[in-house]
Amino acid sequence: xQASPHAAAVAGLLGEMPLFQPLWPEERMxxxxxxxxxxxxxxxxxxxxxxxxxxxxVISSGTVKISxxxxxxxxxxxxxxxxxxxxxxxxxxxxxxxxxxxxxLTETVAYALSAAEFFAVMEKNPKALRALLARLTRIxxxxxxxxxxxxxxxLESRVAKYLLDLSxxxxxxKADVELTQEDLASxxxxxxxxxNRALADLEKLGAIRIGRRHVExxxxxxxxxxxxx
Amino acid sequence: xxxxxRIPAIADALGEVPIFAALTxxxxxxxxSHMRVRQFxxxxxxxxxxxxxxxxxVIVAGTVKLASQDEAGREVTIAIxxxxxxxxxxxxxxxxxxxxxxxxxxxxxxxxxxRTDFFxxxxxxxxxxxxxxxxxxxxIRDTSRRIEDLVFLDLPSRxxxxxxxxRSLHGANGEIHLTQEDIASFVGATRAxxxxxxxxxxxxxxxxxxxxxxxxxxxxxxxxxxRY
Numbered sequence: 162x163q164a165s166p167h168a169a170a171v172a173g174l175l176g177e178m179p180l181f182q183p184l185w186p187e188e189r190m191x192x193x194x195x196x197x198x199x200x201x202x203x204x205x206x207x208x209x210x211x212x213x214x215x216x217x218x219v220i221s222s223g224t225v226k227i228s229x230x231x232x233x234x235x236x237x238x239x240x241x242x243x244x245x246x247x248x249x250x251x252x253x254x255x256x257x258x259x260x261x262x263x264x265x266l267t268e269t270v271a272y273a274l275s276a277a278e279f280f281a282v283m284e285k286n287p288k289a290l291r292a293l294l295a296r297l298t299r300i301x302x303x304x305x306x307x308x309x310x311x312x313x314x315x316l317e318s319r320v321a322k323y324l325l326d327l328s329x330x331x332x333x334x335k336a337d338v339e340l341t342q343e344d345l346a347s348x349x350x351x352x353x354x355x356x357n358r359a360l361a362d363l364e365k366l367g368a369i370r371i372g373r374r375h376v377e378x379x380x381x382x383x384x385x386x387x388x389x390x
Numbered sequence: 391x392x393x394x395x396r397i398p399a400i401a402d403a404l405g406e407v408p409i410f411a412a413l414t415x416x417x418x419x420x421x422x423s424h425m426r427v428r429q430f431x432x433x434x435x436x437x438x439x440x441x442x443x444x445x446x447x448v449i450v451a452g453t454v455k456l457a458s459q460d461e462a463g464r465e466v467t468i469a470i471x472x473x474x475x476x477x478x479x480x481x482x483x484x485x486x487x488x489x490x491x492x493x494x495x496x497x498x499x500x501x502x503x504x505r506t507d508f509f510x511x512x513x514x515x516x517x518x519x520x521x522x523x524x525x526x527x528x529x530i531r532d533t534s535r536r537i538e539d540l541v542f543l544d545l546p547s548r549x550x551x552x553x554x555x556x557r558s559l560h561g562a563n564g565e566i567h568l569t570q571e572d573i574a575s576f577v578g579a580t581r582a583x584x585x586x587x588x589x590x591x592x593x594x595x596x597x598x599x600x601x602x603x604x605x606x607x608x609x610x611x612x613x614x615x616x617r618y
Contacts (some may be wrong), residue, residue, distance in 0.1 A: 304533040
């Protein structure tokens, strides 16, 4: 089969992701040839909680949020993913419905890969399966840590910890977090007003600077000190 | 059972464990020869958070609690597992120290498998690997749901939900063998506030509370306590 320049570019993207790095170049190319780009506008929902799950997605550009909403519209944010991250693989393992809703925070391009194709390639490569285990292990550790945070930390500590965590997963460790205060409130499980107060306090301490749609981390060490167990 | 169980008995026990169910009888026998039986008394710690990680554990009988503690000694229960369940694999995958403390809630028998033997099984049996991936995905689902509950539900709802979840873990007799402290740690609240919720439920005739266990007397009314 002749690989198109488009497939070569997707294979290149996969080659930079820890999940697909252990694959042979031919295996990555086989996946890439099956993957089609999908464009999502800012605010567009990529899939809803409880939808049937058939594909995983690889983000080429843009930012998405993974969140859960209750019937009254309250929302808790589980994670934020960017270019070079994958999402939507969890529900593929146990054939269950989607466990969360994914929404594009900015204009986003993501490549969809079917579960059948994904497993057909991954299962033939023990190193790739180990990478998959490592990926799930990291997620288990993150969500387990979040349970502890909700129980042990007060709101201001949760805001400080969340900003640090998010800046650490940002590409290049950029200390600039693109999120509205509403998104932030949803992530740390507080009301918007209470989170705004916590943010204003952190800004007064000189730990952060608040813009309209982003928060800049000015003093990482100061921010770390505000996490009180 | 004696502390040194015979290999056929271990192999039989492995047949009941989903992750090893795909193995043939011979393969289970082979695996059993690498496993050691360990017995833990009620409240005994199997491993502590930050201990070095070397083994994967399968529960043969009994119940264990996975919990993390903060510096002040406050505790939050991450999961409660019983016979057929497994734990300790996470740290083998990423080579980090133990992230939780695991304690036997009642008399518990586990099988321990060393890291190299564990990976040898996974590499030879893609089916076992698949089951393990599924179980990790399920842990993530369950834990995300706990976060959802902590954010969306008030304390009486969380207590009711925890009792219902724990009940399904303990079989159909409606008795939950946990202390009020265990439940407090599970729902992320102080023991005093959980005690208030529990005695309120007892006064309404929904629960019967004893020293080390709780009996569900009125299931539909307990379910009705969960308010989103």
